[in-house]
Amino acid sequence: MIVEQKTLLTAIFRAAVAAADPELTIRRHLPPKPKGRTIVIGAGKGAAQMAAAFDKAWDAPLEGLVVTRYGYGATCDRIEVIEAAHPVPDRAGLEAGRRLLEKVSGLSEDDLVVALISGGGSALLPAPPDSLTLADEIVVNEALLASGAPIAAMNTVRKHVSRIKGGRLAAMAFPARVVSLVVSDIPGDNPALVASGPTVPDDAGREEALRIVETYGMALPPAVMAHLRSPAADAPRPGDPHFRRNEVRVIASAAVSLEAAAAEARRQDVEAVILSDSIEGEARDVGSVHAAIAREVATRDRPFRKPVLILSGGETTVTLRARGRGGRNSEFLLSFAIGIDGVPGIHALAADTDGIDGSEDNAGAFADGTTVARMRAAGADAKALLAANNAWTAFNSVGDLFVTGPTGTNVNDLRAMLVR
Template sequence: MEPRKLLQQMFEAAVLSARPEYCLARHLPAPPKGRLVVVGAGKASAAMAHAFEDAWSGEISAGLVVTRYGYEVPCRYIEVVSAAHPVPDQAGCAAAARMLELVRGLSPEDLVICLISGGGSALLPLPLPGVTLAHKQELCRELLRCGAGISEINCVRRHLSAIKGGRLAAACHPARVLTLAISDVPGDDPADIASGPTVGDPTTCADALAIVDRYRIRLPDSLRACLESGRGESVPPDDPRLGGARFRLVATPQAALEAAAQVAQANGIAAHILSDRIEGESREVGKALGALALQVARRGQPFAAPCVLLSGGETTVTVRGGGRGGPNVEFLLALALALQGEKGIYAVAGDTDGVDGQEETAGGFVSPDLLARAWQLGINPRQSLDDNDGHGFFATLGERLVTGPTLTNVNDFRAILVTG
């Protein structure tokens, strides 16, 4: 099979494995004696709500999920609201406030199903009293630009939120809570998926403040006061209000990589999953994996060609140039520079939600002739990387991976094909 087509099929298999209609139904509980309330947030939450309705045998008393603009899926009983991502807006605040009201006043015989997926942090931005949405929006932009990891970003978010960090589950008490989650974070930590609205938070305001100071982010006085005073402390794991809360993963980055590996193996290509939780600066990861691919191609170590090197996780971009960033395209551009047109090595990288950074592009493709074609067009690949302009580079070369809304999100996907 032609290399690009094979890479495309592996990416599509990874995404398909995490689509709610294929992974949600087997995790549903028995109907409760009392009411059933469905809430949720994330880029996949509307698709999850639709799949839940199709599979659920009981009644649904009430429901509300919030998803990213353009990711709406029609539901019969569960209301779907749209809001902004990755920088939050007032629609997300209003939806989060309504969600808290929806789950209050329940009984021990009631059950709340919480459908959570990546993107939920931005889509549930309800700030604590004294914290404004405008301040949270600016902080979000700074956190996205500074190169902080997702666990660091979400730690800060939890301690300035009225709904994250276990607060949604606490509001459901004494009802039981079952969270069905699609993981988009390295390590699948429940506290980091959508900033953990239904799970206890082991971090503190002091931890959040240390992260802000580490990246030299200047906080408005109201936000700093919230953290320094401890007013933003979230719900700890041993809080008795979380005694009836349970958490279940329905799709993960590892499962997506395994689905891609099956496609490669079906085409006679050995597949090696390097890790489902690679983090760090995108350009450094690209350089490192480029060196590994060259070792395979030239020395047959640590794997023999033909083979594909698969990895997931969430890399970051510290934007210093005039480009738009984008971790997958930055990874690919650094990879291409490391490979320097090595024959027989191809790659794809993309965010499984279809959005790389803040662009409506999932990622892109690398082939041996990529750099030569760029130079022919008068584009300096190194300058494009220094300017954080991966999106402009791959758009001009016609090597973008464009999917539109995939209705799921299991983080970044990377495949490097070494044909030998």
């Protein structure tokens, strides 16, 4: 891909991430100071950076604990940061969950709990019910990740196989007031589904969780199925009096970041359009549809006139057919590259705003109309690699991986297609 186009697309990505920077968003949403203690808790890929920003902005006593993914830590003066495994839980996450529950126990109505929640918290907070084990929760996560279910459906199941999700962490803090500051990675921005809502309840019951398991053909351990069929799986509902003093604020989202990306494009004299901030579906199918739109613009100047930057957000899914390397953004983009093969004037970037796409260390990748031909020249068969869920290998073969490192936030995926 032409360096100039990569530079522009990179600037678009960075503008989107900057709009979700905790340093900016946290300060706008500081709650009133309490009479009693201030306890900060949190989980997610952006939790450590959120904690650092809150620590800096809060000019009163506080204490706290947050958990984030390995390699995503940040330095805080008064808040402890624990790192654990993502996307499959481990014992470090189990210990973090235990300590968070302990942290909010025994509080009074004069105390304040500030919950810093971002995407990724579901895997980082394993807390299986008494009848289940960490191994059971790992199997549940692996089955969900391989199922092709959308993130909202996955988190509905997760919250019914937990002692901490589905509002249970906030219920444990009662009678203290809980203020949840949420960075949303969920299409539609329902805060109860971000990180499976450890401090935010919703109305989806275990019947819905069972329906999702059946719909996506998940093979879960008998002990897990027995738990899901029992009243013990029921999560508290929004009307529960434990939540009457609580407050929830979505402080960053894909919608805001896409608007920032569009503004950056216009600043660089390129018109921008946003298709949607909540696109879901199989990554390769969404890639094919986006490719068709880009081709239509490139060849017929419709539905948008070129030059134009076409943006979309949301979270696609990948149904695993093989054990390849990559993530949903690189899979989307490989399908997109196949769809625009040979069409000049199209340049694209697809990346996860947290800086990590799936199993590797890249945020995503770049593609244009020459990508598939360059892969072929490098000995890589784009269609075969897509079939094998091996998009990382495809883009690595032509040097088009997009590597940013952890960004400190997580507002889902950014797809940017520039048509000249």
